[in-house]
Amino acid sequence: MDVAALTRDLVSIPSHDDETAAGDFIEDWLRAETDADVTRDTVGNVIARYGEADTLALVGHHDVVPPDESQTDGDEYVIETTENRLYGRGAADMKGAVAAAMLAFRDTPEDGLVFASFVGEELGGIGARHAIDEGFAPDFAVVGEGSTGYATAGVTDVVVAHKGRRASTVTAHGTAVHASEPESGENAVYRACDAVDLIRDIDPPSATVLDERVSGSLAVTGIEGGSAWNVVPESCAITVDERTVPGERAPLGTVEDIEGVEWEIDQDLPPMACDDEAFAETVRTVADECQDGDPELVTKPAATDGGWLAAADVTCVVCGPSELGEAHTKDESVSLAALDRCYRIYAEIVDAVGEN
Structure with missing residues (x-):
């Protein structure tokens, strides 16, 4: 299964009122496709890990904001795929990044690697806050919210701070x-x-x-x-x-x-600030190797779960396929090329962090 197909499967599952079905899909997929320890906590977060130490986490969320009428057909979400893009509620924010992280997690089974998809991000970080309260504290985290096109159109940058x-x-x-x-x-x-x-x-x-x-x-x-x-x-x-x-x-x-x-x-x-320049540069270097453009360290105007993680002393950056202006719109979409690129970035980050 490629990242576009997995994104399509995830986006097809309504998760604006209730994230349960999307969480079920992610949990079942991880159990079937990996040998990781997969858990589902009391609020619905899906967390999987290889080994005992939480060194690097690939972080996303599977809830979405309510769809526009044009994005639903009865109880189902409307999905459209063109040659270059996938359209549907949650494609950009942020099931595309979740799909890329799931595949990277499967394909790089290194001790210390963690995958986490939280609930309630759109409602103030309910899932992230619960996980942190329960002890979720990896050394490093890559949050898959949008960072594409911030400095140069079509280039996936690395966010080191957000409001x-x-x-x-x-x-x-x-x-x-x-x-x-x-x-x-x-x-x-x-x-x-x-x-x-x-x-x-x-x-x-x-x-x-x-x-x-x-x-x-x-x-x-x-x-x-x-x-x-x-x-x-x-x-x-x-x-x-x-x-x-x-x-x-x-x-x-x-x-x-x-x-x-x-x-x-x-x-x-809370806002987010990366507290480790070496980690930020490592991620930027990986992003550079995975695309033709020149990614930069940038800032992001909107809040993410990275703020809660940074407040809990987790070293964070944000790196994901969504472009500015895509999230929460009635024609929300994600670039298929950016999805493939972010899959490669996430997989290569695992190796790069392990080497350091």
Whole structure:
């Protein structure tokens, strides 16, 4: 079975509401195709390993975001294969990389090699966090999220850092009164606007990882308040999207210096930074040998399970077939050439890490 065929099999299995069937397929395939120790934990993660020591892990996830109507036919996912690409929900994010990692894991049965496909990545890293809590801590990890076309179109690069995401809500409280006498109350919308002005003046932090610059961002993405046109509002909430960088966060807590304003973190997906330049260069060298282009060490704008692993002191890079702009789209697809390339990269990384 080649990587395109295995990707097609994986993509055909719906896994946006329930990852069980996709996990079953991966588990059964690994048991049939390898002599590895294959386990399925209580949340549904599939983890396989050769030997006792966890030296290098090939990491992915088999859940996907809900499909567009055009990507389903009843209860089945619609898949289309052209000469160069495979289309379907999860092809890019990230069942193609999972398939490439499964085949590389089968074909390079070295002691210390681990394969892991997690659940719940799209819901905040549920599977990765559970695995880490249960002791999953390889020395090195290659996370198969997208890194193709970041520096040069058609070239699979190596991500050494990515942003995290901190989502939060700022709530302003006031005193409701009739709008004909606004001076007798406290307008929560005005207080919320003061908080917006403060947030707008915050300079998001930046960081440098292995000479690559990662810049954070900060944006107010929603505002809601008020109950009627003739009532001064007693409450107003704003939502804030912060893209975080390794080592520093924007001082959003300063909004609580405004009277009647409180700040609450709703989600905090950690950023990733590779802490071992030699490992990053090893992976880049392997990627260079497996393709005609010149891969570079790059940064990625979106969070991955690599953030949770890096926070647990696992040395990580991200390297995968998906290109920018493919994930979560109604015409999501993956390059067949990139799938083959990533299979070779993953297999060669096993040998390269073993030599070092």
